[in-house]
Every structure is written in C-alpha cells, then in structure tokens.
Amino acid sequence: MTIVITLPDFVPDEARRIEALLQRGDVDLVHIRKPQATEREVAQLIEQIQPVWYDRLVVHDHHALALRYGLHGIHLNGRHPVPPPAWHGALSISCHSLDELARCRQQPFAYMSLSPIFDSISKQGYHSAFTASDIAAARAEGIIDQRVLALGGVTFARLPEVLRMGFGGGMILGDAWK
Numbered sequence: 001m002t003i004v005i006t007l008p009d010f011v012p013d014e015a016r017r018i019e020a021l022l023q024r025g026d027v028d029l030v031h032i033r034k035p036q037a038t039e040r041e042v043a044q045l046i047e048q049i050q051p052v053w054y055d056r057l058v059v060h061d062h063h064a065l066a067l068r069y070g071l072h073g074i075h076l077n078g079r080h081p082v083p084p085p086a087w088h089g090a091l092s093i094s095c096h097s098l099d100e101l102a103r104c105r106q107q108p109f110a111y112m113s114l115s116p117i118f119d120s121i122s123k124q125g126y127h128s129a130f131t132a133s134d135i136a137a138a139r140a141e142g143i144i145d146q147r148v149l150a151l152g153g154v155t156f157a158r159l160p161e162v163l164r165m166g167f168g169g170g171m172i173l174g175d176a177w178k
Helices: 014-023 039-048 051-056 064-069 098-104 132-140 159-164
Strands: 002-005 029-032 057-059 073-076 090-095 111-114 148-151 169-172
Touching: 014 029, 014 039, 014 051, 029 039, 029 051, 039 064, 051 057, 057 064, 090 098, 098 111, 098 132, 159 169
Parallel strands: 002 029, 002 169, 029 057, 057 073, 073 090, 090 111, 111 148, 148 169
Antiparallel strands: none
C-alpha cells in the first residue's frame, strides 16, 4: 500500500495535484493532514476534489468531514484521538516506537504507520529511530507486518526496500510534493 500525506500548509492547485497522484495508479490513498487549518478550509479543499476520489481520502483533523463527504478513513492522532461516534469506516494511527506499535496492534486499525524509518525529507533533524536489526526483530516477532506502513524518509524509489523490510507499504510526504 502506498499513501501520500499532504503538506501541512495549503499549496497552489493542491486539489488537482491530489487527483493527479491518485490517477497515477501507484498511490492508494491520500491523507489530508492540515493541523493548523480550520474545518471550513479542509472542507474547501475536499470540495475542490472530484467526488469520485473521496473513497481514497483520509482526514487527520476535523473527522466529521469524513462522515459528511463519505471519505475512506480517519487517522487518529494526539489532537483527535477518538473518531466520531457514528464512524464505521477505516481507522489508522501513527506510532513512534515498537512498544507503541505493539499496543496499537491490539486495536481494530486498518493500518498503522511506524516512524521515522529513514531520515526525514520534510522535517529537518528528524532522523531514523530504528536500526535494521530492530526492524528485523520486530518483523520476526510479528510486530511489523502487512498492516504496518513505513513513514519517515520514505520515497517512491524506496518502496521496494520498505517491502523487503516486511512493511505492508509506505507513507510518503516530502518526495510526493517536491
């Protein structure tokens, strides 16, 4: 699975760029992550995207928008750790340690991310937190499997490496928007 995460700030012609990413055929979902945006601003972005793509969008904030527009999923985070009561779609979450990932695996998440796997492209000074042996051990223990996606420094070119490491795919931010 390949997921692209939006930049935190709005960019020119972003809706068309999101559609182009989804049309490529190698991107499964786009996560709309705009932590400083208002609900109305995020809604305006969604409304600029053709509705045919709504089932491939996930929101990190303003979760009610997922219900309103029939989006694919909701990504839980520290700002919004609980989905709306009426939500029955896909849920995902980000983990930043193997212990946190092991705990999250007990929940009904469609997928979880683990980061940072590589040095970040979009966040200066955000370096890999795991050695190759850490990842191999977690894979052997069943902590890393197809439900876990690599995040942090993941590029389209690195996706085959991520799959060889045992992840179910990757989440891409910086490489998708440069």
